[in-house]
Amino acid sequence: MSLRIIFMGTPEFSVATLRALVEAGHQVVAVYSQPPRPGGRRGLDLQKSPVHQAAELLGIPVFTPVNFKAEEDRQQFRSFDADVAVVVAYGLLLPEAILTGTRLGCYNGHASLLPRWRGAAPIQRAIMAGDKETGMMVMKMDKGLDTGPVALTVKVPIGENMTAGQLHDALMFAGARAMAQAMNKLEADDLPLQEQAQDGVLYASKIDKAEARIVFARPARDVHNHIRGLAPFPGAWFETEISGKLERVKVLETTLENGNGVAGTVLDNQLLVACAEGAIRLQRLQKAGGKPLAAADFLRGTALPEGTRLI
Known part of the structure; x- marks a missing residue:
């Protein structure tokens, strides 16, 4: 048996996790990504996101709603009869109808050691603050901003001269392995959840x-x-x-x-x-x-x- 998964992600950071889930034998029944954006040399061509392109190469149908306010988009999400949704840097806040739209809920791959660096720019903020360590956490999503219970943690050291780009790549592959492991454990009904600590909360605001x-x-x-x-x-x-x-x-x-x-x-x-x-x-x-x-x-x-x- 394997899980029926809806994958939700947009940038290159998310692609490794999508591929890891497929390689682990799970059935990714649909991919959701941000809509194509203007790009190219003159900014006139619509460019599909890295996740969108990777999903097409894998033969997985891709959906790009601007949001999930329309009931038809919510119904379509539920129609896949998925066991779980996996979310990695998708870029949209998910309404409760989506969070509860699969049998086992939504699991997010987040690039920090929660509750430190909740929010949009955890990789950059960790380095800018001089942190010596960060990691990837697989978290079951709730209605809060990165507040859900944690299922699995992988720690990654931050070298003294490591840049955000280098840490991005290290976390990208660590996160892919962590999510594949978490979904295998979820399939075996062996994925315990632990509530996040109440102290040590920091928010990684978007880089201005x-x-x-x-x-x-x-x-x-x-x-x-x-x-x-x-x-x-x-x-x-x-x-x-x-x-x-x-x-x-x-x-x-x-x-x-x-x-x-x-x-x-x-x-x-x-x-x-x-x-x-x-x-x-x-x-x-x-x-x-x-x-x-x-x-x-x-x-x-x-x-x-x-x-x-x-x-």
């Missing part, structure tokens, strides 16, 4: 573009965490004068080093930059409209010598 500017007048470790938490997207940035013009430069990788000086000042000719306490070495940068470059390659085309001020 206004947060992306680097503030060198902070301790070096805080600046380092801020930069790697926003890499590769949206990318933390500074501005400086290049060839007589103020230009914006994204920083995608840094390391912590010793150094003292006025915050935001380049301390040598290899992009050591002073912070309020200590310094950071800029390791990977990207000019507006350019490609990401290692620091040495960046400096071949752009001079940022000792004494340059970054703002």
Whole structure:
């Protein structure tokens, strides 16, 4: 026997879980994803989500309702007679009619160690806060925001220089394995649930573009965490004068080093930059409209010598 599963997800992060469920032998009877969005070079073509594309390759029917307010969409969801719905970064709040629309409810793969970092941006917020560890949790969904009881936890360490992109990939594969394991246990009626702790709740609010500017007048470790938490997207940035013009430069990788000086000042000719306490070495940068470059390659085309001020 295998479970009849409705899968609900949208970005690349969700694709690994969809594939893991299929490989585990479960019957994914339908996939729900966000509607196609404008994309392409000119933004004129409608682009299907990564989950949508993966489901089509797997031969699974895909549905893209804007929401579940229409009764016909709710009825269609129930018509699949699914045992369970699996939700990974779907991007829509699910009404009670959907949460209760399968025999065993909805299970969510969430990228944090709940109740820490409930909400939209748990990967970025964990790094920006300097957390040493995070993980994937399989949680049975209720009407709250990431408040349901937890079924399974997989912990993932956060390295000192790990970026949000790197952690994203580590959690993506850890989450896929965790959800497949959880569904196998659910099929065997061996998936106990544990209520979340009442203390330690933190909310991972959506990343605002206004947060992306680097503030060198902070301790070096805080600046380092801020930069790697926003890499590769949206990318933390500074501005400086290049060839007589103020230009914006994204920083995608840094390391912590010793150094003292006025915050935001380049301390040598290899992009050591002073912070309020200590310094950071800029390791990977990207000019507006350019490609990401290692620091040495960046400096071949752009001079940022000792004494340059970054703002």
